[in-house]
Amino acid sequence: MKIDGRRQGILDLLMEAGTATVDELSARFDVSRMTIHRDLDQLEQEGLLRKIRGGASMQASGQFESDFRYRQRLAGPEKQRIAAAAASMIGPGQTIIIDDSSTAGGVVKHLAELRPLTVITNNLAVIQELAGTAGITLITLGGQYTKKFHGFFGLLAEDTLRSLRADVALVSTSSIHGGSAFHQDQEVVQLKRLMLKAAARKMLLVDHSKFGRPALHFLTELGAFDAVLTGAEPPADAKAELEAADIDLTIVEKD
Template sequence: MKAEARRQAIMEFLMEAGSASVDEIAELFAVSKMTVHRDLDQLETESLLRKVRGGATVQSSSQFESDFVYRARLATDEKRAIAQAAAEHVEPGQSIILDDGSTIAEMARFLLERRPLTLITNNANVMSTMMGIQGLKLISLGGDYNKRFHGFFGLLTEQALDSIRADQAFISTSSVSDGTAFHQDQEIVKTKRAIIAAADTRHLLVDHTKFDKTALHALTGLGEFARVITGAAISDRARSGIEEAGAVLEIARGQAETPL
């Protein structure tokens, strides 16, 4: 396992466990304690965890503010490539919905080239990035702010979505397996389902690390999406699940350039 992939896996483990010792991490990933210390030093430098005596934690760290912050710092080159590829499916004059995902947040800046647009979102990062831009009508979905996901969710969000109809929606999720998208949070699932129902065409944006994994709640079958966009090769099993669902698999090639 390459260092970047291992560090991502270490963070995912710590997100579930809260904390772990160097010995536990070394045994879990079959690497030396010295390698674990190097990985933890790098992750601490990026403010993703806090080293403690004999291990590391993501608890009680003022730097570790939310899952969104963590997700936004992972696989950034791939996320940008996915975001740029997704933006190419948007036509000027359309109305589109962007959900709470960190990959979706990357997509927002590429939409400047697609104006005029109506942009509907519950993503707080997208709201702050796109506010006041000429040629862009920004509709902010109300609801309860969730610090962990840096977005707005709940009954008010769902009611707002029930009253609109958009041309396209771009949606993310935490895992995909056997033709089904999954997410670990029930409230977020409800909002994402409302987004799916509010758009004529839906696209799923997921980086390659999320395939062949499940989470607590089934979000929807991949047949609800016109295409699944990822940034690297995926397993034959994952590919088959997409094809059998009737969705198009699109792999974004190359490193995206962030527009000014």
């Protein structure tokens, strides 16, 4: 197997399993452990995985956010409940911003009943689903496509956002610590901040696993949001921190 094919195979395997050892990968692709280490070093340098002791992982850490495709597989029912609840807070005729996250992107399934709408987004999955949809005015943010986040970032996207105003921004993030939101990637943080600045109302959509997790870069205080939606009770210590920060958390329960 050629190098590019093997490295894509490693990524595909990690998409399914989350983690794998060097020995497992060596046996799977019939190459030496040293070759696998070189593959993992290159893929880590590209930001596509993180090396751990004895292997590699697609799971998030304080400095590494998972690939969009991997995150789409996680907490699916909970994210769907959160998206439905967020959609119920949107009205026909409004302009909404949807960020690059799989959680906020789930709102798309509920937009047909709210038309007419204007949707501003950098999320390629949202763009692909809404392109050509009657009653939806779609404004896409230009910029450089990032495969890992399946969206567009950089100066062009930022400049476009600075020229726009919206009724509602729907954003997610990878970490809630105390009364603040964090993310691992500073370019992602910058664009999310501009989305929040461009919107009259701001909603944070996060599944409950994000509470108490670490991430490197501060995004904003939770008090900046008009609503913080999650799909289950966060851990007791995280809930206590939210109460101490006087954050009103909306828990979208199962039917």
